[in-house]
Amino acid sequence: MILYDRANQDCDTLETVLAEARGLSLIKPFDDAQVIAGQGSIGIEIAVQAAAAGVRDAPVLTCCGVGGMAAGIALALQSDAPDLRVRPVEPEGFEDFMRSLAAGKILRNATGAASICDAIVMPQPGDLTFPILQRLYGGGLVVSDEEVLRAMAMAFAHLRIVLEPGGAVALAAALFRPYLPQTVIAVASGGNVDPALFRRALEQHTV
């Protein structure tokens, strides 16, 4: 295992250097066509479950870092349920996708921001994911760390599942953005959370 300092090192550079030095194939966890296609299987599940529930038209809130999962889900829904539109959800201070889509070009996040949503705190949209979401984008949302902690506590209390902060942003948007329509679909994905942070969520936000 090789640890790196997120604030002062760039994981993209580090992984490329390591792959070259060791003669390894690099499989990117997001900006890779096959990985995006695999994450699209979530979209297929959503289309099937929404049809079974009689839901034809709803926003699909998804966690969004580099956008692999959001792009995969968007592609699947385009084919299987075109009135379910992906709305990527990002943590405050890391709304690079929302800003990039508004600007029509890839923009980086300002340095120095911090968020507990470590799994989706990425410098900028992906080269593959950006054009996909540009075409299939349903409008982004941004949530705060406090809202994410509350969503984690609600998932604990009502869904009995463990969510990591980055996996709870879509649920946070579903819970705390009252302007959304009555029926929303939210992807809750990722439970790799430090026990200490999970305890904090339960302590501050018991519901």
Next chain:
Amino acid sequence: MILYDRANQDCDTLETVLAEARGLSLIKPFDDAQVIAGQGSIGIEIAVQAAAAGVRDAPVLTCCGVGGMAAGIALALQSDAPDLRVRPVEPEGFEDFMRSLAAGKILRNATGAASICDAIVMPQPGDLTFPILQRLYGGGLVVSDEEVLRAMAMAFAHLRIVLEPGGAVALAAALFRPYLPQTVIAVASGGNVDPALFRRALEQHTV
């Protein structure tokens, strides 16, 4: 909502009195043929999943209070997968089922014992569940509160699910009884846990 004092009041008496006073039908959560049959659907799922995994012969560890779930699962397995044998798991101090089955008659727990497994801390086996498990019993197990807390922390860290203490006893037995065979099936059922107790499990037993 009517609260009662578990140590000094008997919920069986209380519910009968309330049902009569208000003209309500009492549906017992365990010692009722229909409820036992419904809980048996867990056994049907187990039989299907075990067959898919190529498991034909294994103990099926189940949480056990009055024994409704254990009896339902045992009945379903008798029909669908007779070499999967139910082994009820009880909390230390509340091993009334194990003692009753050994004695061949229903025995009550001694008063004064305490356990965090509140959902399955019951005075004695049920009138319906006892004869079913007497016929289909695969041998009981007993776990301590400490083992239950560790099982809750393991479920959090590795399964990403929230378990209440009474819902984690079977997992605790699977984890901490090395004499069990390599392949065991454990039912993890119930996530109705106080946030404070869950925090305690994470604090003491991070894995």
